[in-house]
Amino acid sequence: MKVKNIIMTIAAMCMASACGNKDAxxxxxxxGAGATFPEPFYTMVFNNFNNETNNTVxxxxxxxxxxVRNLKDKIVDFAASDAFLSDEEMKEMDEVIHxxxxxxxxxxxxxxxxxxxxxxxxxxxxxxxxxxxxxxNDNRISDLNPQLDLPDNDIIxxxxxxxxxTTFIFTHYLSQVSESWKKYYGESKSVDFPKGQAAxxxxxxANTVKETPFSIGYVGSEYAFAQKLSMxxxxxACGNIIKPTLASITASANGDIPMDTRTMITNSPDKDAYPxxxxxxxxxxxxxxxxxxxxxxxxATIGLMQYILSDKIQQSSTKINxxxxxxxxxEYSLNNLKKATYNGKQxxx
Amino acid sequence: MYNIFSKNQSFKTLLNISxxxxxxxxxxxxxxxxxxxxxxxxxFGFFNFLSSKEWNQSPNNESYxxxxxxxxxxxTTALALVLCIxxxxxxxxxxxxxxxxxxISNVLNTIVDLLAGIPSVIYGLWGFYVLRPVVMSLGxxxxxxxxLVASVVLAIMIVPYAASLSAEFIKLVPxxxxxxxxxxxxxxxxxxxxxxxxxxSSGIFSSFxxxxxxxxxxxxxxxxxxxxxxxxxxxxxDTGNTLASIVANQFGEADGLKLSSLFALALLLFIITAxxxxxxxxxxxxxxxxx
Numbered sequence: 001m002k003v004k005n006i007i008m009t010i011a012a013m014c015m016a017s018a019c020g021n022k023d024a025x026x027x028x029x030x031x032g033a034g035a036t037f038p039e040p041f042y043t044m045v046f047n048n049f050n051n052e053t054n055n056t057v058x059x060x061x062x063x064x065x066x067x068v069r070n071l072k073d074k075i076v077d078f079a080a081s082d083a084f085l086s087d088e089e090m091k092e093m094d095e096v097i098h099x100x101x102x103x104x105x106x107x108x109x110x111x112x113x114x115x116x117x118x119x120x121x122x123x124x125x126x127x128x129x130x131x132x133x134x135x136x137n138d139n140r141i142s143d144l145n146p147q148l149d150l151p152d153n154d155i156i157x158x159x160x161x162x163x164x165x166t167t168f169i170f171t172h173y174l175s176q177v178s179e180s181w182k183k184y185y186g187e188s189k190s191v192d193f194p195k196g197q198a199a200x201x202x203x204x205x206a207n208t209v210k211e212t213p214f215s216i217g218y219v220g221s222e223y224a225f226a227q228k229l230s231m232x233x234x235x236x237a238c239g240n241i242i243k244p245t246l247a248s249i250t251a252s253a254n255g256d257i258p259m260d261t262r263t264m265i266t267n268s269p270d271k272d273a274y275p276x277x278x279x280x281x282x283x284x285x286x287x288x289x290x291x292x293x294x295x296x297x298x299x300a301t302i303g304l305m306q307y308i309l310s311d312k313i314q315q316s317s318t319k320i321n322x323x324x325x326x327x328x329x330x331e332y333s334l335n336n337l338k339k340a341t342y343n344g345k346q347x348x349x
Numbered sequence: 350m351y352n353i354f355s356k357n358q359s360f361k362t363l364l365n366i367s368x369x370x371x372x373x374x375x376x377x378x379x380x381x382x383x384x385x386x387x388x389x390x391x392x393f394g395f396f397n398f399l400s401s402k403e404w405n406q407s408p409n410n411e412s413y414x415x416x417x418x419x420x421x422x423x424x425t426t427a428l429a430l431v432l433c434i435x436x437x438x439x440x441x442x443x444x445x446x447x448x449x450x451x452x453i454s455n456v457l458n459t460i461v462d463l464l465a466g467i468p469s470v471i472y473g474l475w476g477f478y479v480l481r482p483v484v485m486s487l488g489x490x491x492x493x494x495x496x497l498v499a500s501v502v503l504a505i506m507i508v509p510y511a512a513s514l515s516a517e518f519i520k521l522v523p524x525x526x527x528x529x530x531x532x533x534x535x536x537x538x539x540x541x542x543x544x545x546x547x548x549x550s551s552g553i554f555s556s557f558x559x560x561x562x563x564x565x566x567x568x569x570x571x572x573x574x575x576x577x578x579x580x581x582x583x584x585x586x587d588t589g590n591t592l593a594s595i596v597a598n599q600f601g602e603a604d605g606l607k608l609s610s611l612f613a614l615a616l617l618l619f620i621i622t623a624x625x626x627x628x629x630x631x632x633x634x635x636x637x638x639x640x
Contacts, residue, residue, distance in 0.1 A: 063602060156492045161577035163602025189602055190406045197494050197576035197588045200598055211477065212492055213485070 028300040033060040034067020034080030037165055037220060038280045041102050041322045042080065048316075049307055055300050064165055071096075071283060074291045077301050079283045082165035084262035095286040097340060099305050099333050100261050102314070103253060103323040105221040106170045106276040107244045108232040109209045112136065112151065119144045121235035122177030122267070122275065128216065129157050129174070130181060131195035136214060144235070151214070157196030158208045158217030163189040166202065170218045173266040173276045221249065225321035236275040237267050244274050249323035252277035259332055279329070282308070288342045298342045299349055305337055306349075379619065386613035389413060392606060398613060404579040404595075406607060413610035415617060417581045421589035422618070424582060425500045425571060426564045430557060432504035437511035437560070441553070444512070445519030446545065458513070465509035473573035476502040481574065490586040494576035497585045502574060503564050511560035518552030519545055551632050558629035565622050568593040592618040 032042075039061040046057040062070075064081035071079035072093050084098055108125060110118060120128075124140050127133040133140060137150040160167045168189045175182040185191050196215075199208045202223040209217040209229070216232070221244060224231055233243045242248050252265045252273035267275050282305065288298035307313060314324040325333075340347050390398060393413065401414020440461060448454035480501060481493035489497070522545050530540045546553075576588025577598055590598070592614045600611055 065602070065604075154491045161572075161598040163599065186407050188407050190599070192405060192407070192579060194580070196578070197492055198578055198598070200572065200577070207477075208494070211481065212494075214491065 028055045028296050030055065030057045030077045030297065030300055030304060031059070032057065032067070032078040032080060032282070033062050033070045033076050034282075035064045035082045035165065035280055036061040037082050037104060037222070038080060038102060038322065040222065040320050041317055044316070044320060045308055045313055048313070049304060052307075053300075053303065055304075057304060068283065071285075074285075077284070077293070077297065078304075080280065081283060082278065082280050083168065084279075084281055085283065094290070096283050097286050097336050098261050099282045099284065099309070099337065100253075100279045100325055100329050101282050101308050102317045103249050103277060103279055103325060105244055105249045105252075105274055105278065105323070106166055106173070106218050107221050107224045107229075108216055108234070109206060109219045109224055109229040110216040110232055111209050111211075111213055111230070113213055115148060115150075116230050118148065118232050119235065119241045120232045122173065125234075126174045126178035126181040128155055129159070129193055129195070130184065131157075144241075153214040156212055156215040157193065158205050158212070158215050159193045159196060159198050160190070160200070160205060160218075161198035162200050164201075165189065166218065166220050167191060169264075169266060169278045170276060172264060176267045177275075221323075222321045234275050236271075236273050237269050238271045240271055242272065242274045246318050246321070246323040248272055248274035249277045250326055253279060253326045253329055257329060257332070260336065261329055261332055277323075279325075284340070286340055287344070288340055288347065295342050295347075298340075298347055302337055302340055302347050303349055306334065309333055382612055382616040382619055386609055386616045388606060388609035389613040392609075398610075399617075402581050411606050413607065413613075415592070415614055417579055418590050418592045418595050418614055419617065421496065421575065421582060422565060422591040422593070422621070424496050424585070424589070425503055425575070425591055426561055428496065428500035428585065429503035429507060429564045430561055432501060433507050433511055433560065434557070436504070437508045437515060437557075438553075440508065440512040441515035441519055442541065445516035446541065449520060458516075461509045461512055464505070465513075469506065469567060469569040470573075472502050472506050473570040476570065476574045492576065492588070494574055495586050495588045496575060496582055499571050499574040499591075500585075502570055503567060506567065506570065507560040507564050510563055511556050514556030514559065515549070515553045518549040518556065521552070522548045551635065555629045555632035558625060558632065562622050562625040562629065565625060566593050566618060568597050572597050592621075 039059065042059050046059060050056050059080070060067075064083055067076070067079035068081055068085065068089070070076045080101075085096065090096065108120060112118065118141075120141070121144060124133065124144065127140070134154055135152060136155055137152050142148070142150055168187060171181075171185065171187040171191050174185075175187045185193070197208065199205045199217075202220045205217040206219050206223060206227055206229060209215045209219075219229065224244075225246075231244050233241050236242050251270050252268035252275070254270045254273065255265070255268055257263050257265070261279070261281070263279070265273075265277050265279060268277065284301060284305070288301060289295075309325070309330050314330070317324050338346065393401065398413070399415050399419070401412070402416045403412045403414045404417060405412045440457065444454045444458055444461075448457075476498055481498055484490055484498055485493040526544050526548065527540055530544050535543070571591050572594040575590060575594055577590055577594060578588040579590055579595070582589035596611050596615050596618075600608070603611055
């Protein structure tokens with residue numbers, strides 16, 4: 001009798017789990033790929049999204065370039081990229097919508113014994129990384145830091161040995177503020193820095209700086225904040241010295257941004273802005289019916305975008321050291337989302 | 350009977366297939382390296398690529414050359430070998446001559462084998478957190494990382510390879526020769542100097558060649574310690590990059606000409622390592638025939 005009971009129980013459990021599977025099948029699965037910089041943020045957002053809507057989102061952090069390639073091949077529902085698509089790139093594919101999702105920055109982490117705060121300006125940073133300023137007690141650094149007793153040691157710049165969006169944003173900023181930087185080194189994912197040493201990834205650079213007295217390196221803010229590194233305050237376009245904080249990063253997108261949000265916000269004219277800030281985007285097709293996608297998938301995709309732009313998610317980004325978008329960017333993006341269509345018709349949720 | 354035969358036959362077939370896979374994979378790797386590096390060689394020319402110091406990655410002005418990385422590889426390897434010779438020769442003599450068969454030799458042998466089994470990332474960590482600060486505090490180099498630190502750690506890594514093989518060749522020297530030398534009043538040092546070394550020399554030499562092969566291609570440790578800069582190193586305290594470390598650092602976001610150039614560097618490393626190993630093998634073979 002007992003055995004029979006057990007068998008019945010197991011059978012009941014099997015049926016229950018079979019039903020569960022059936023339910024699970026009706027949920028919608030979305031997939032995206034791209035940038036690694038916002039990956040921790042997306043992981044958190046997609047988990048919450050799954051809890052609230054039962055829809056699952058899988059995300060592959062394969063680099064911005066790879067994500068855009070996947071979107072071009074129409075094998076993902078969205079691509080994530082640290083760089084917006086250029087006009088030429090947009091011409092090569094069907095019409096897309098850029099949705100900014102959060103903000104970050106590139107910070108200058110440094111290692112000076114007994115000094116935890118230092119002020120720097122863009123042209124000074126450019127000349128440090130170009131090897132033109134070689135000592136910490138150089139006049140141009142001490143002029144910015146009259147309160148500090150700077151050591152007579154060689155500056156050791158630390159940079160990325162691998163190609164990286166962080167390097168691109170950093171050198172884009174340096175090219176904006178220094179003519180000679182623009183001329184000799186320019187902006188790129190990998191730049192041939194003339195001096196110092198290189199390490200792989202944000203962790204590599206951060207660690208090398210931590211372990212090397214008198215060094216300075218550039219690191220993604222989300223990583224630097226989490227590691228509580230000593231970071232330089234920078235002089236922004238208005239001449240104010242600004243500490244890298246989530247608020248000062250958000251402030252850099254306060255200025256005029258275009259309706260389609262495709263803009264670099266380094267060297268922002270805002271008076272409270274940290275100057276090496278950046279947006280990161282999710283890119284979707286305007287016409288959501290491609291590669292046999294269903295209307296439900298299209299709706300879920302738009303739902304996900306609205307979810308990311310919601311107040312709750314934007315505020316929660318600070319918990320893992322990303323900066324929330326300013327109001328204007330959210331407003332523009334919600335408007336842009338309304339242009340998305342399925343078979344030419346507006347998508348209503 | 351038939352059953353046994355078929356089992357025998359199928360086992361043999363399986364064996365043949367498995368044995369065939371290895372050369373196939375090896376030539377497949379070589380083919381992939383050659384095909385993928387073709388672009389870089391045809392763009393820059395083979396000898397130009399070897400002798401150019403440029404590693405210019407800016408998108409509109411790309412030009413790649415292998416010289417800084419060939420220099421980095423040869424410098425770290427040569428320095429590592431020089432540093433490793435006294436260490437591994439002493440260990441080899443300790444194990445192969447002085448304490449042959451004793452417990453203490455077994456203990457040392459086990460430790461040396463353990464060194465060989467340690468994953469390279471552990472050597473890298475030790476070098477980064479222990480050796481590098483020492484170099485900095487001695488004032489040898491303000492940034493620590495560089496060819497010197499990488500070579501010192503490499504030297505320690507290859508000691509087991511050179512030492513255990515050398516010890517075997519030292520053990521192989523016939524007792525009669527040594528004993529006749531002793532009977533003529535030779536001291537132990539003289540026996541080592543005039544009997545053991547001359548007889549085991551080619552074997553010892555080849556064990557160093559094999560250890561060198563290991564140093565040439567070591568990637569993880571070197572990447573963690575050498576500083577990863579693409580300029581020509583001017584001194585041993587300078588930072589640099591080896592063929593292996595530049596590939597490990599840059600393959601991630603590379604495409605087009607840059608990726609092809611990385612493949613070309615990998616091909617060069619393949620060739621250099623293959624030649625080194627071949628030389629080592631040939632010497633060992635000659636030695637064992639003459640024995």
